[in-house]
Amino acid sequence: MSDHALLSPSAAHRWLNCPLSARLEAELPEKTSSFAEEGTLAHSVCEVMAKKHFGKIKAASCTRTLKKLKADPLWDDEMLRSAETYVEHLAERAMGFASEPYVAFETSVDISAYVPEAFGRCDCIMFGGDTLVITDFKNGKGVKVCAAENPQLMLYALGAIKLYQPIFGGGILNVEIYIDQPRLGSYESWKCTVEELLAWGEEIKPKAQMAYAGFGEYHAGEWCRFCRAHGRCKAQARQQISAFDDFAPAIKSNLTGLLSPEEMSEALRKGETLVEWFSAVKEAALMRLLEGIPIPGFKIVEGRSSRAWSNQDKALEALEAQGIKRAVIYDSVPKTLAQIEKMLGKQKFDEMVGEFVTKPQGKPTLAPESDKRPVFSSAATDFAAVAENVKSET
Ligand code: SF4
Structure with missing residues (x-):
């Protein structure tokens, strides 16, 4: 979720590593993208589905809200499947408690005791026994977000402890963080004790103060x-x-x-x-x-574009009217494997037609040693044959 404090938890990885980034970013316009808007919509779908599952809203209210959300031009049925996966995971985690846990959605938490003026919004908080569970849904499928020592979720957890400790007393001893990223098939968790979390909170306080005040240095890294x-x-x-x-x-x-x-x-x-x-x-x-700011030696030109019908229906009608046969104009092409999988969802797709899916060996591709994929082949003869193919194709 987005938040608009100077030091937002979602940017914590950045301002903790590069304290001056917060003030610099504040001077720059927010980058809005269709990905962010899709993310907001997908979050709303998750929220309403989860609330229905946990009895926070009635089924009719869920249906009404979903109908409204489906009218959004950014709607994609994949959002529904991602939300189903998210709710399944929440339900599984809830079952893991010895007795029914306390569950809350979209809870605002105050983090200002650690980070000036900061607040956050937790997608889902559960509490049962001695464990507080924070789950965050991520709609992105570009970069996998890791749960281990994730500062955004750790800050949310600190805020949740502050919120619930007066209610549950000192009963909260452990914290579990879950990051659910269904479009990447990723569901990660990380645990720590409340004592460890509070110690981390104290450790980052001076860093947050520095970032808020605009002191420190720029420090570039993967967070850029x-x-x-x-x-x-x-x-x-x-x-x-x-x-x-x-x-x-x-x-x-x-x-x-x-x-x-x-x-x-x-x-x-x-x-x-x-x-x-x-x-x-x-x-x-x-x-x-x-924006009209000149960059010496460079200008904007029109990029390449492909021709398109201004009115496809009328153009095709005109062709038929002038004697071109329909079979010549239209192709009956099946949807691609990826489109059908997206339509059915991975599990259903695998059950129905998984046995017909084959994956030819890919071309040899350069990758760093840390890449998770196995080495292409260690047999010199295999490489020689492939090298020949690559040469003949280039
Ligand atoms: S060093 Fe990186 S994180 Fe810091 S301000 Fe520059 S781009 Fe942003």
Whole structure:
């Protein structure tokens, strides 16, 4: 969920690592995207379905709300399936308690005791026995969000403890964090004791104060990707460029022959984030130009576009009227495997037609050693054959 405090929990990973990012981002316009709007809609679907399952609203009220949500132009049936998965997981977790837990949805929590002016909204809070469970739904399918030591959820948990401790007393001893990201098939959890969580809260207090006051330093890292200054930030540019500092002299001092395997490895590792950063710089430059701010040496031109019917129905009618046979104009093409799977949901798809799905071996692709996929093949003969194919295709 989005929140608008200067130090929002959803940006905690960023401002904890780069304290000056919060004040810098506050000066920049919020990036709205259709992904964010889809996320808000998907959250609303989850909320209403979960509330119905746990008896917080009546079935008729759920149906009425869903009908309204379905009228949204961003509606996709996949949202319903994601919400079903989310509710299934919540139900499973609730069953894990010895007795029926206390359950609350979309609860506002005050985190200002740790982070100035900060608040958050928890998708689902459960409490039973001595355990507080916080679940966050993520609609994104680009980047998997990890539950382990996730600062956003840890801040929510601190807020939830503050909210519920007066009610449940000192009975809350343990905290479980769940991140449910059904579109990536990811459902992760992480646990800690309340004592550990409170200690972490104390540890981040000075960092939060620094970020709020606008002290400290810029510190670029993987957290830059979601920063509003991504592609415009000088500290990030310096980090990207200086990544080659120790590599460049070695290359400059010896210009004979080819890159060694070690040098190639270094160029690949250092270049990976450089490419991503460069795309962000290009996007940021385009936005500046669109805003009327000149970028020396660059201009906006019209990109390529494909022709399209201005009125497809009328055009096809005209063709038929002029003697072109319908069979020539229309193709009957089945939906793709991915479209059908999206329509049915993965589980139903697997049950109904999973046996007919085959996956040909992919082309050899370069990946870092940390990649989870197994090595393509260690047999030299296999590589030789594939290399020949690649050569003949290029
Ligand atoms: S882009 Fe990175 S270094 Fe720059 S302000 Fe944002 S988080 Fe900090």
